Amino acid sequence: MLFRSVSNNGMALKYSTLNLRNNYEIIKKACENNGLALNYTSFEFKNNPEIVKLACENNGLALEFASFEIRNNPEIVKIACMNDGMAIQYSSYELGQNLEIIEIAFKNNCKCLNYIPFNIKNNYSFIKKLLKLYDGKDLILNFLSFEMRNDYDLVSFIVNKNGLELEFASDKLKNNYDIVKLACENNGLALKYASIELRNNPEIINIAISSNNHSFKFASNDLRNDYELVLNVCKLNGFLLRYVSVNLRDNEIIALEAIKNTIYSFDFISTRLKNDKQFLFNAFQLNPNLYLIPIDRKSTRL
Secondary structure: OOOHHHOOOHHHHHOOOOHHHOHHHHHHHHHHOOOOHHHHOHHHHHHHHHHHHHHHOOOOHHHHHHHOOOOHHHHHHHHHHHHOHHHHEEEOOOOHHHHHHHHHHHHHHHHHHHHHHHHHHHOOOHHHHHHHHOOOOOHHHHHHHHHHHHHHHHHHHHHHHHHHHHOOOOOHHHOOOHHHHHHHHHHHHHHOOOOOHHOOOOHHHHHHHOOOOHHHHHOOOOHHHHHHHHHHHHHHHHHHHHHHOOHHHHHHHHHHHHHOHHHHHHHOOOHHHOOOHHHHHHHHOOOOHHHHHHHHHOOOOO
C-alpha cells in the first residue's frame, strides 16, 4: 500500500512507520518521485550515494538532507547543481569553492552567486567568464562585491542584459551617462535608480520613455514641468498626466492630448478645466468615450 502511495507522492514517506522508512525499495521509489522525500529517510539512506543521487536527479535541493560525506561528493553535487543551481548552498565548503561546480550551478540558476564565497565573488576573470552564461532573466549584481559593482565594463555588460540591475551599481556608475543610457535602453524603468542629476537629463528621459513610457514618473520635478516633454508623454500615454506638474495639468493643450489618448486621464486634470464648459465640449469632441466617466467625477455638465 505504501509502495503505491510513494509512487504517486514521494512525500507520503513522511507518514510511514520508522520500519518502512528503512525499506530500500520504498525509499528508492519515494525519492524517484520526489527528491525531498530524502528528508524522511534514516541516516543510512541519507549517506547512500545511489539513493541521494536519485533524489538529487529529481530535485537538486534534496542535497540539503544528504550526509556531510555525500555533500562532499563531487559527482552528486554536480548532479544536484545541474538540477537546481541553488543546491550549491548545501554542498561542502570545499566543493562550494569549486569553480567547475559553481559554473554548473550558475548555468542553471544565476542567483546561486548568493552562496559562493567572497573571494570568488571578487575573482574578476572568473566572474567575467560566468557572465557569458548570463541571460538577464534574474538580477545578480547585488550578489557581487562592491569592486565588481563599481567596475564600468562589468556593469555595462550586465545592465545591457537587464537594465534593472542599475539598482545595485555603485553610486558612481548610477551617475555615469553611458551606463544609465544602456540600462534605460534595455528597460526604461531603470530610470528609477539613476542619479538625481541624470533623472534631470532630457536625453536620458527620452531614452527611458521610448523603452517604457511609465518611466516618466521617475523624471525630475523640473522635467515633469517641461511643456514639450510632457506633451509628448501625454500623446503616448494620457494616464501619465497623473505624474505631471500641477501647473501643466491646468494646460488645456496638454489636458486635451491626454484625454484624446485615454478618458482615464480626466481624473488628473485641474479643477478649473473640469469646470470649463468649452474645454469639456472640446474634450468630448476628441474622445466621445468621455461620457463613460461617472457624472459625479465631472464638475459640471455640458
